[in-house]
Amino acid sequence: MRHAITIDVEDxxxxxxxxxxxxSERFERNTMNVLEVLAKHNVCGTFFVLGLAAEKSPQIVKAIAGAGHEVQSHGYGHLEVFKQTEDEFRQDIQRAKKMLEDMTGQEIFGYRAPSFSIDDTRTPWALDVLVETGHRYDSSIFPLKKSRYGIDNYPPSPQIVETAKGNRLVEAPVACFDWLGKRRAVGGGGYFRLLPYWVIRKAWRQCEKNGRPGITYMHPYEYDPSEMDAFKDKVSLKMRLHQGLGRKGFPNKVDRLLHDFEFASLKDILAKFLAKLP
Ligand SMILES: [Zn+2]
Structure with a gap:
């Protein structure tokens, strides 16, 4: 059973x-750290690169692609999809796709929305716009309801979904698991940073038992515990505590996960679904 490690490249x-x-320059340095970690484990990752990050640092995109990883799109400006109109969203993802294709010379057909901001109520047009702009897979729907994102009880396995206009694309939700009578988030962000590793391993084993890949997501900045101090003047203490929590122990947990399970790029894991699309 192969799983996927996905990295949203942003600042x-x-x-x-x-x-x-x-x-800031920090995201370049931090992305290089992530590349080192993946090289150490001989793992191929999937990098959803923000257009703004690619524009600021084309050499980072080249380094990611040059190391053999999958490059896909995180959109251009990182505004949540539900804060954009349909037209703005179309322009945002087209701009990122073209930029990344020009830089890598490869087709960009996967997408992850900023902050999992595609759901069933606020953005009914989003999946159609993705298909219409040449995307074939999406990893933006959080498979349980949280205060800012998610759809309750969304099917947790990758699958082909039909859009509102009858288009088809592959949806690949990030990892979740059932524990103590409830579905829980485990794939990344604060959930991954705060859960002890034995719980994360239990979640991944449950994914394997259920025959589905665990899709983890992370950000280069999670490898940078000193970043909070650099933003003392700009970000409140409360927010810095919340955002910085668990960054110190984060690299070790990623190391253990990559050591204990087998990983591949998302496009490889989704290949059997992608092959069935028109
Ligand atoms: Zn993001």
Missing amino acids: WYQSTFDPNAEL
Whole structure:
């Protein structure tokens, strides 16, 4: 059973707090750290690269693709999909796709929305726009309801879904698992950073038992525990505590997961579904 490690390449302050902020150099350094980790484990990852990050640092995109990893799109500006109109969304993903295709010389056909901002109520047009702009898989629907995103009880395994207009694409939700009578998030972010590793391993084993890949997601900045101190003036203490929590122990957990389970790129894992699309 092969699983997937996905990395949303973006800058923490720009993506989390201020869409108009200049991206810092830190994300380049942190992305290089992630590449080192994957090389150490001989694992092929899937990088959803933000257009703004690619624009600021084309050499990072080249380094990712050059190391043999899968490059796909995280959109251009990192504004949540539900904050955009249908037309703005179309322009945002077209711009990112073209930019990444020009840089890599490869077709870009996978997408992850900023902050899992595609759901069943606010963005009914989003999946159709993805198909219409040449995307064939999406990994933006969080498979349980959280305060800011997600769809309750969404099918947790990758599958072909039919869109509102009758188009088809592959949806690949990030990992979740059932524990103590409830479906829980485990794939990445604060959930991954705060859960002890034995729980994460239990979740991955459950995925294997149920015959589905566990899709983890992470950000280069999670490899950067000192970033919180650098933003003392701009970000409140409460927010820094929340966002910085668990960053120190994070690399070790990723190491253990990559050591204990087998990983491949998302496009390889989804190949059998992708082959059935027109
Ligand atoms: Zn993001």
